[in-house]
Amino acid sequence: MNNKLFFSALFSITFLTLSCEDDLLPVPEADLIVVRGYLYAGQPVTDVILASTLALDDESETAIPIDSAVVVLKRSAEEFVLAPVHSYDTTETDTTFSITYTYPNSDLVVAEGDTFILDINYGEQHLTSEAIVPAKPDSFSSNIDTMYVPSFDRNRDYIRWIFADSNIIRLNWDNPEDHFHYLLMDNVEEDPEPLEKTLPPRWRRFISEPFIDTSYAMLASTITHFGRHDIVLFHVQTNYVLLYQSSGQNSRDLNEPYNNINGGLGMFTAFNSDTVSIVLLPQK
Numbered sequence: 001m002n003n004k005l006f007f008s009a010l011f012s013i014t015f016l017t018l019s020c021e022d023d024l025l026p027v028p029e030a031d032l033i034v035v036r037g038y039l040y041a042g043q044p045v046t047d048v049i050l051a052s053t054l055a056l057d058d059e060s061e062t063a064i065p066i067d068s069a070v071v072v073l074k075r076s077a078e079e080f081v082l083a084p085v086h087s088y089d090t091t092e093t094d095t096t097f098s099i100t101y102t103y104p105n106s107d108l109v110v111a112e113g114d115t116f117i118l119d120i121n122y123g124e125q126h127l128t129s130e131a132i133v134p135a136k137p138d139s140f141s142s143n144i145d146t147m148y149v150p151s152f153d154r155n156r157d158y159i160r161w162i163f164a165d166s167n168i169i170r171l172n173w174d175n176p177e178d179h180f181h182y183l184l185m186d187n188v189e190e191d192p193e194p195l196e197k198t199l200p201p202r203w204r205r206f207i208s209e210p211f212i213d214t215s216y217a218m219l220a221s222t223i224t225h226f227g228r229h230d231i232v233l234f235h236v237q238t239n240y241v242l243l244y245q246s247s248g249q250n251s252r253d254l255n256e257p258y259n260n261i262n263g264g265l266g267m268f269t270a271f272n273s274d275t276v277s278i279v280l281l282p283q284k
Contacts, residue, residue, distance in 0.1 A: 048101040069122035109207035129268035189227035
């Protein structure tokens, strides 16, 4: 599952936090490449993005994506060449585009324990990185699979409902080696109805920070719409956690985020996950 709420922080910070050493040069000595490459066990490879860096004095909001690099995934003696895919997002005022490198064929299966090398050639630049696909979370379960929601005459009734002990979603899994995980909950309906129409519009998706534990209690207030919700538990590598921790910076703390790209900037890592589902229905 290709969530990107955490991941955009890598680009926004990296572009702005190039080295301030060497007499505080306002521009990088070389036009480095920023990489965001994520592999998901059991999923097609569709989430490798390359972009150029921005200098500190550049007023652009986003860096220029790169679509002419040679990008290859290597697994032992196998090589899989990724192709750039252009996508466009048009609004009433603007049209933006993005470029994602994907593997177009069906003969690549990302599996637990696989070691991948990301190999990128762009002009005279050569970038490499390695990622190992972690194990699937063990024994992931939820105490609730269906929740019935009454009608609310007052906001007070809604508040009482979301804090009721019977409506707390308790998620559990085994984690004997204290691995890092994070949780993503996503409403998968095309046009879901909100639970409480008098409240301002709210996000249909929830995502947690990476943490080490074997359980998580989710209040009903996290769920904002009717319909089916997939709750995904991701097992993440330590390098992703270091990236997340180094991404919470401000203008007074301009340090380059953690990266594991040889010859460039950014992150290449892999995830494994398990999913439970919860359905919210109106109480009749």
